Amino acid sequence: MKQSLYLKQAQKLTMTPQLKQAIKLLELPIIDLDTKIREELENNIMLEKSNIEFEQNDKININKDLEKNQLEWTQTNNKKNNSEENIESTLSSSITLRDHLMWQLEMEKISEKKIFIGKVIIDSLNDDGYLNESFSTIKNILGPETNIQDREIENILEIIQNLDPVGVGARSIIECISLQLDRIDKKTPGIKLAIEINKNYFNLFTQKKISKIKDLLMVSDDDLRQAILLIKSCNPHPGLSVSNQITQYAIPDVFVKRINNNWVVELNNSLVPKIKINNLYAESINSIQEHKALKMQLQEAHWLIKSLNIRNQTLAKVAINIVERQKAFLEKGEEYMNPMIMKQVASDVDVHESTISRIASNKYMHTPRGTYQFKYFFSSNLEGKKGGTSSIAIKAKIKKIINNENPNSPLSDTSISDRLHLNGIKIARRTVAKYREDMKIEPSSKRKATRWQ
Template sequence: MKHSLVLKMGQQLTMTPQLQQAIRLLQLSTLDLQQEIQEALDSNPMLERQEEGDDFDNSDPLAESEPSHSATSHDSTVSTSSERNPDSLDEADQWGERIPSELPVDTAWEDIYQTSASSLPVSDDDEWDFTTRTSAGESLHSHLLWQLNLAPMSDHDRLIAMSIIDAINNDGYLDESLEEILASLDPELDIELDEVEMVLHRVQQFEPLGIGARDLSECLLLQLNQLPASTPWLDEARRVARDHLDLLGSRDYSQLMRRLRVKEDDLRQIVELIQRLNPRPGSQIETSEAEYVVPDVIVRKDNERWLVELNPDAMPRLRVNPHYAGLVRRADTSADNTYMRNQLQEARWFIKSLLSRNETLMKVATQIVELQRGFLEYGEEAMKPLVLHDIAEAVGMHESTISRVTTQKYMHTPRGIFELKYFFSSHVSTSEGGECSSTAIRAIIKKLVAAENPKKPLSDSKIAGLLEAQGIQVARRTIAKYRESLGIAPSSERKRLV
């Protein structure tokens, strides 16, 4: 093989730390981004928040290249400023020239910075009362132990009760048998099975009603036994819960009427009484902390026009601290000056990344609103089919960038708050050669089921026929998939007595 020198020209993308930062900020949710900004403020002395009414010099090269969308969107962008002395002017101008006007965040780089939506912690008060015991963040186990501490009970029975509470799952049912609970206790205590069952009956009187049941029948009976004796059809409801739950589950109402010897109107009242009970009493105690959604984009209608604005409350305005920036000296290689110069460069890159994120988010959100005007005007049934490629082609970016922008980003509309990915859906063909969004089809299915006859609910085949009559060609299997995604039960389980 002969060695030779060859001159070639080519282009390649260099994943610099600044570019990695821009891409990472682009895909962060609002809550995660606020945390990232706070960490940057804590670690970089050159960064500071711009308070309301602050006036500063906009002669910084970075501020001159700041994009302007509209009056409202401009308020929500990040502003920068730097008051510099003459000694640092030339040096700062050189740094500004090295920062491009647009960061090339539109790349096919893999999403290696996956983050999840952060949840805001619930603050703990030192004082608790009865009304706060079932607040968000409290577990069912701690709620039952709190009631156990208030119950008059001997130490012997209290130990048994704690073992029983430990065996109750999150739905409120007893996972272990009484024999297993007895075997877990200290044999030297000489506890008998009757004592365990007696303490179980005490625990079953705790809130919420139905707690500590061994099966669904016992859970419903515990709740029925707490109702006033004058409650209509109480005895019949107990009979159904004790002996005929299988018939009720299969909706064999004719057999139930024969067993209970009641008429259809009477059976309807009995079933309604049972349906008011909670089959999962433990679910009343919320064990998870609330997660808050902060919309990134606000959409509103003004004079028959839909306006898209960045949420000014979701993004703090940052700037370079003019005092510290003015301390940077030209041609000074001391350790302190080098540190300040590096911090100033990082601060400007960070601000530029935030500006780029806001601009990209505005472009994508504006295009989504432009294509989904029908949804904003008329609701889900007017949703148009939309995929990432459509937005990417319209704004001139890569699909991976659109995916990052629409992940964990939310839009506040007059119809509610939606994730940007909500507006993307597949399509099915219509008889006229057009396309219909899967979101619109789900809305139509939901509307048809809500208007159906409860005695004769619509089957999947019947729904497919009704959609075909409207010119929408959907297979029965697709109807079943959409129905399950909406949480709608099959027709056999939707049958009701009228």
Template sequence: MKPTLQFKLSQHLTLTPQLQQSIRLLQLSTVELNQEIERIVQENPLLELEDSVSSDASEYRTTLLDSPAELLSADLLGTPGEIPAEMSASELDSGTKNLGDESDWFEGDAAFRNSRDDDDDRDFPQQAAEPPSLREYLNSQVSLSQMPERDRKIVGLLIDSLNDDGYLAQDLEELVSLLPPELGIGINDLHIALGYLQHLDPPGVGARNLQECLIMQLHALPEDTPYREQALLLVNNHLDSLASRDFCTIKKLLPCDDECLRSIRRMITSLNPRPGTAFSSTVARYIIPDVIVTKVNGSWIANLNPEAMPRLKINRLYADILKCSHDDSARRLVSQLHEAKWLIKNVHQRFGTILKVSSAVVERQRQFFEHGAVAMRPLILREIADVLDLHESTISRVTTQKFMRTPRGIFELKYFFSSHVATDTGGACSATAIRALIKQIVNAENAKKPLSDGRISEILGQQGIMVARRTVAKYRESVQIPPVNLRKSF
């Protein structure tokens, strides 16, 4: 083909690096945001992260929470290639820092200034010793036993094969096939070692299934324990009937009366089905709420959590060096200075957007804060997007992994958005409110005659909420309410 020249006119979306950073920071959770900022601070010498936070919450609200709406007037997904303008002078009067003023970048936000204790001789709290793991605990018992060295090593092999719950999930035959033949360990050796292991503390460790675990714990009880033999008989032969709550069949098979069965069931449910979990070193992960909702003079108000916002400022030392230097080596510092300014602005913009969305959600869900989940109204992302003149995808980013602390608990912002079900009056009821109503109905039911999903659907219909039986079953499972046969008592 002969080469030719052609003119083509087209449109495409171009996002500047600054706008891309704004979008990326907006969708990060608080933990991810702090990790990202720590990484950037390590790479950019012009940025500095303060360690202290001001205890004056009113000052924080003045400088950040009460800033004018112009701070976020530009939608993050607005005009292609558009960069948000610098803050106006009116924002400076209301307490928000003017990003174009060089002198204000060194002191940090007024909310984050705090007197630093210069005493380096402070006493640091002593850290508690880490508790032993399950394997360490079992190996310490084996080392104190009088068994031969070879048997100790075989028991140690089985200990290393236990899972976190304390079960020996691997079959002994399979374990023998994996061992080198020169060790001379047979299946009988493993059975003997397993017997040693199952007599160690805690009771139930080394079991191969739930039934064996419960039996081992029942055998560990004193022989004169009331109903111990009946409990052993029930676990050995009728554990499935107990799981399905077939109490009538159990009373015929044992035999026993209601009081005897209650005592047996109470004894079995007091056992530990996972004896190894007491030694697991799970670390609790705490949620840092981005927004705190309080009631002030009869109105529900959303405020940003000062502890959740990173405290960034420009490093004065490097900025002074940049002012005094005019050679080519300072060009990189100039670029990093602009990057530092944009990061600080984007962090402020992120939390300002979160505050705007949270305030709009609180305004529409006032009844939830007053009366609980049963009063939750239907709400969709587009409704908030239309009110705030933002893109729906922006609202989705804001409400993902962002948390709100309320007098009723800590909730993800997405919790306040739910679908709706029509009522017989032509209105709508949110799915969250229906789940709460199902909880109330189940909690108030007769444990001896629990309500079926169909009956719950009829009760909701009597309240004007038209919900099918299958929908009730779906909502019931979502709040982890067992089916009717597993809720039955005696």
């Protein structure tokens, strides 16, 4: 075999640093974008904050005839001094369940050894406040050299179960409810019956077999009703009443509002620092050939500003297209959501489908109906007599049908499917069941109302 060298010409797409940066910025939600820009301001001497808005064409006007059910769209930057529309990145924090229990335990007049045992028990609680670890596991954590007995752990657990929130430290939901019922005044009507139901008939209670409980206990309707209300007043997740998470509110990347019958789309740039080239440094390096590092920073600064402008323009175009397609939803609600896929939007705004996916994954849109992720507006299409229907719209119709059903005779999935067929929506029973489960709605057998509920 003879070896030889030859040239071959071919075309291929190369991922340049500029393109990588533009894609990365497009993926970032507004909070992360703010962090990214602040980091660049600290690291790149050629950048500085600007007191004016981004240097770009901030207004996109599409004038159409309103009488033909078309809209005028305006995209502007959200002004920082507009307090009504400016949503700050508010974080509310609170102490953890562990901290809440530890300071109470330390207030108890007990020995250091008992506090040590209590600490291990508290560390073993899950977020709901339940103790899932066995005593043998707790003894292994404490160490064999401590020679702790089960009774000692039981005594400390009883102390923890008397702390706030009531019900914490339980080893089962029955024990959790029992701890809470024990705190109720024994003179309260129905308390004794509630304790007995929780202890001996809890499975029947969870299965909503109220009539069977009544027959077994031979009690009146009023007594049973009072007992059930007491059980339902208990919190099965006591640990969650003490927040162990930092609540972070979604910050909209886009605001949508209606002004004089026109839908207005605004980018939320109020949280993002405005940047520009530092002309003082930029001009000074033009005459100095040796400053290669500074020249590289200047080039990166230009790339960043250009990438930010591309990000804003692309985000605005996608938001405008979504709002234009989902006008009926914005005006009338979920039942009027139109089916929409990413390929359609990508074709309209002339970008790749992957670009739409990046935007939809972690961006939020604030509308008069609430704040939604971009991806919420994309849904599958179910064909029917009246054309395609969005899966979101069908879920809303199913929910409406169930909310309006006779509570004493709930509709089966088949009956719901038949009703949707009458409205021109062809949907199988199993699809109705799937959508109902997605909305966490119980089947008809469990929705049946009782006079005690």
